[in-house]
Amino acid sequence: MKNNRYNAQIIKLTGGQSAEDTKKIEAFFELLEEKCDLPFVSKNLLTEHFLRAFEYYLDQGKTVSETVKLLDPAKLGDFFMDDSRQYYSLDNAAIVYPLGMTFDQMPMFRVSAVLYEDIVPELLQIALDLTIKRFPLFLSIIKNGFFWHYLETTKLIPIIEEENDIPCKPISLILRSNRSFRLLYYKKRISLEVFHVLSDGSGAMIFLKTLVSEYLRLLGHEIPCGEGVKDLNEPVPEEELANEFIKAEGSGSLSTFTDKKALQLDGKLVHTNMSRIIHFNMSAAQLKKAAKRYDATVTTYLLALEFLAIRKAISANKGAVNVQIPVNMRKFDGSVTMRNYSMYFNASCELNDIKDRKQLIELFSEQFKERGNEEVMNNMMKTTDKLISSLSFVPLIIKTPLMQVIYPYMANNIVTGVLSNLGVIETPVEMKEYVDKFLFILNPSRPNRFMSSLATYKDKAVFTITKANREETLENELLRLLEEDGLNIELEGSVDYES
Amino acid sequence: MNRKITYPVPHRQYRFYRVFREFARYAFIIAGAVCLLINYLLKGKAWSIIVVWSLFASWSLLFSLRLVEFSIFSHAVKVVFYLVVLLILIDRFLAPGWAKTVVPIVLFGYLLVMFIVFFATYGRRRRHLVSITMLGLFNLMLIPYSSSWPIRNWVAFAFQIASIVLFIVMIIINFKDLRYELKARFMMKTK
Missing domain, CATH: 1.20.5 (Single alpha-helices involved in coiled-coils or other helix-helix interfaces)
Structure with a gap:
């Protein structure tokens, strides 16, 4: 073996092994070295990851042959064999995020998979090392262009972290630690936190599912591809990296972006990025049944309950309540892009008009048809494209301070909160016995006091509220309303981060 | 709850x-x-x-601090920019007559140190390319400030020539990477 900081440890691994196994171990690490033709630091890091996993397997009583087969460095492919880089322009949704962000506020979200067993960090790290080649966009860093920010792929070795901080905290974009995502583990949970410039919830979920399937393979469970689990050995199709917004056709009127200033929940904003997370765990069948009782979809039903809860959590006498509903555009054209491809509309109601479930469900069903249809969404996409094209020649140095002023008026100030339904998450059947549930968490953006999201897997629907104030009226009222409709709710969540 | x-x-x-x-x-x-x-x-x-x-x-x-692409290297370039402007302001408003000599010396010294660090950290060299190019360009922009024709301030002139040579050497060595950087950074399309 050549110049490697871990030579001594590799030799230690071979201690007590037969001559044949020693050869296998040496050949394994030589192949690993071949597969990683990167600067010294990166090469050492990757070796360390494999060394730890190797030790873990041997400690678990696996034979050298079994270990070599499971960890096979050939699975790294050619990804780490050169330090080449590629740049991508940001998609039309992502382009605004770096312009509006500050040190404390970064558009982040989290998707998590909760397994039935505790996570083995050594294997999770290898799963990430092997999965990342299929999703090179996730290894990108954001850079300043003269006209726009852009993404540049890197070959930095990704590192997992044990979760010990508030979810969705801004990622440091400092060049030395410049990843645009985090992979965290905590007990039975694997969490992927993504800077929104890379992807949206649907794209991130595909990455997470593929990663979890690779992790399960390393544990010895074979999971076939399909249902969002990608084949790690296939090349990355161009369509997965496409900016689909440019396909939009429509009139493109600017009015689609504007709305009245919305009311916000009572209570002071906390200093941290969020005050708490509350997961409402419930049966998906029960939830569907409750929605059916009002002849509503699950999203409309939850939205109606949310408005009733908001009514209690706002002391103002009048004003508009707007809840932003993201719309996954993939459902209209079957796009397979991994990048952002969602538009949104506001479900709105005057505070004094919020009366009961039935009335709200009727109102929102109408608004979903009127505002959330393909034509309107296409129109909005066209507007975005036109706006971006018209700003193309303005240098970034001018655009950034301007957007810092304009952005809140076009985005956050016109909404009270967000409700994002990730839908029913499908996985291969073989995966279902190892994964308990998926979670979806949105980071509240100022001045909004709450974000809500729903992720459904098997018969588990997890409705999540993330808050940016300390008051609990919204979640207490939501719990009461859900229980009133006969749903059995199991509450989970975080401590109060600013108590 | x-x-x-x-x-x-x-x-x-x-x-x-x-x-x-x-x-x-x-x-x-x-x-x-x-x-x-x-x-x-x-x-x-x-x-x-x-x-x-x-x-x-x-x-x-x-x-x-910069939110995007912050590094010690880019920060060091920012430091010299503020420092040089400060020297020029002191010369202009408080104690005139020395900055035209001092500024080229400070810039050359800074450029030299940055070059040594730049080539010493070979693996990370590409990341710092834009910062060092900005420093070189800033140096070029200040030539009219320190030198005028006919040349009287030979000290300043000598240091400026040395800085230009360093900058040209850097461009030649990193031409391919620099071309890539320019293409990426001046991209206008979002397609």
């Missing part, structure tokens, strides 16, 4: 910097405004311009 806690309790809260930054913002604005007012009332040399620039530089270097 009673719930099963499934998230770790965070170790630390980093609120000091945030609070300090808020305090500094107002302190700097008030200090700058007071200096301008006192200088206006007392007349004399325009020392308050130097104070205001120093406050702005301190704010920019300590409290307004």
